[in-house]
Amino acid sequence: MGKITGFMDYPRKTSTETEPLARLENYNEFHAWLPREEQQTQAGRCMDCGVPFCQSGLMLGGAASGCPLHNLIPEWNELVWRGKWRLAFDRLRATNRFAEFTSRVCPALCEAACTCGEVTGSPVSIRENERAIVEMGYSKGWVTADPPPARTGKSVAVIGAGPAGLAVADYLNKRGHAVTVYEREDRPGGLLMYGIPNMKLEKQVVERRVKIMQAEGVEFLTGMNVGRTVDAAEVLAHHDAVVLCCGAKQPRDLDVPGREAEGVYFAVDYLTSVTKALLSGGPAALTAEGKNVLVIGGGDTGNDCQGTALRQGCAGLLALEMMPEPPAGRTNTNPWPEWPRVKKTDYGQTECAARFGQDPRVYQTTVKEFLKDEAGHLTGAIIARLRPESDPDTGRTRMVPTGEEFEYPCQLALIAAGFTGCESYTAEAFGVPLTARGCTAAQDYTTPVNKVFTCGDMRRGQSLVVWALREGRDCAARVDQYLMGYTNL
Structure with a gap:
């Protein structure tokens, strides 16, 4: 695909970034994208690798290798190279209807599995090619x-307007x-709107x-908290199927002394407050201005x-990482094409180094109080x-205190320790049970409750936007099969 000798003739080029201090x-x-002609060269x-791992989406080594959407990457790279935009x-649209999202926020599983990356050390710029295509x-x-x-006469309620819901x-x-x-x-968008910063x-x-989807007939009802301010039984009665x-969004908390202190917040609440302020033009409810900030x-x-x-003008920044510092390159136990x-x-660490002279991360640490x-x-x-230690019963690595401690003066602490599953009240309102991981119980996207389906992070747990889109696509086919007795999705 592409030019037969292109991987030898052309070095990898990607967008340039605004200088860190300036973009703060x-x-x-803050990307200055490649011009059209240069993007075609990159494609x-x-x-012509024969086995395009970039589009495989295989689970290798406990993680996806290649695109979970099975994007036809070699095909559209070939077309871009030839100028057939x-x-x-x-x-691209045949497999990914939301490429404007994935080309910005996906960690590019495709590039990690790119054969060109293994052969030359620099993969094809797949994500930026994708962005160029959709923006074109x-x-x-x-x-x-x-x-x-034509309309089928069937109606579906989708609860949640994040990437899976969209x-x-x-x-x-x-x-x-x-x-x-x-x-x-x-506003619709879920984590795309309020979890990922501008x-x-x-x-x-x-x-x-969202405006295009509205013009196509999708109705968005905002401010509708199903299971609390909106009765789940009414929603179920008014629709032929419901998709959760x-x-x-149930954040993992810290059970340590002083957790109730004013100034300790979940990361998702902090990011949401800042985005809402930017959209409204008003001040943020939570600010780091002039404060030492601890990110956990x-x-x-x-x-x-x-x-x-950093953009709010914090005075200092420290970021805690519980696990040991990862290696700079692949180890023998992590071969290509594994992630x-x-x-x-x-970008955050790069900007912190420019602002304060050092990477903010401190590995093998946690908050004691x-x-x-x-x-x-x-x-x-x-x-x-902390130090790593092998659990004698399970053989798994656990982090245990070394006894060494230090104090960090801070006025704002943000807990970014992941999530433990969905907030349970909506599932409970529909009578859908949860698994031990805090996710909705479902087989092939179908819950034990009649005409109620589920997909996305609510079903699989905290994951990537690209996986949410894959779940939404597959779940739609399952719902369509239920409603019509067959599906062409």
Whole structure:
């Protein structure tokens, strides 16, 4: 695919980024994308590799290798290389109807599995090729509202307007079912709107897609908290099927002394408050301005908190990572095309190093105690150092205190330690049981409750946007089969 010798002739090039200190002045996306001709050249690096792991989506080593959506990557790389952008857009849309999201926030499982990356050390710039294709589609007017030519007379309620909810609603609406999406927040998008900061995904990108879906006939009802302010029995009675897509938003807490101190918040609440302030033009309910900030937990959420706190003007920043520092490169136990379990330095750490002169992460640490003053305000935290130890019963590695501790003075602490499953009240309102992992119990997206289905993080647990889209697509086919007795999705 692409130019036969392209992987040898052309070095990998990607978008340039605004200098770290300069981009801290705003919350905008900070990439300067390649011009069209250069993007076509990059697509020409795609090899005729024979076995395109990039699109496989296989589970290897406990993680996905390649795209879970099975995007036809070699095909649209070939078309971009030849300048056939419209055909490339059609091939991309055949498997991914939300490429404007994945091309910005997906960690590029495809690139980690790219054969060219294994051969040359630099994979094809698949994610940026994907972004170029979908944005070309918008600029050329190829992305337009296309309502279904006929309706089936069946109605579906989708609870939750995150990526899984948007995907299942889009596919079922295209099939001709009447789809109503119930969203408890004031805007659709779920974590796309309020969990991922503007620097990674500007909110007009989400709103642009929602408007197209509305023009195609999908109804969005915001401020509708099903299971609390909206009766689940009424929703069930008014629709032929219900799909629960409420995400995995039950944050993992810390059970340590001083947790109740004012100034200790969950990361998702902090990020939501900042995004809402940006959208409304008002001040944020939670701010890091002038404060020393402690971020507890790594991963994308922790990184997003770091980048956001820096933009708010924090005075200092420390990020705790419980596990040991990952290796710089693949080990023998982590061969290609497995997902590389290596150290990743993201935009937040890069910006912190530019602002304060060092990476904010401290590995093998956790909070032992939060400190507070007489008024109950957070003043600092006692940090315990940890070491890995093999559990004699299970053989699994666990982190245990070494006895060494230090104090970090801080006025804002953000818990970004992951999630323990979905918030249970919506599932309980519909009578859907939960698993031991806090997810909705379902087999092939079908719950034990008649005409109630579930997908996304609510079903599989905290995961990637690309997996939410895959779940929504597959669940839509299951719902369609239930409603019509067959499916062409």
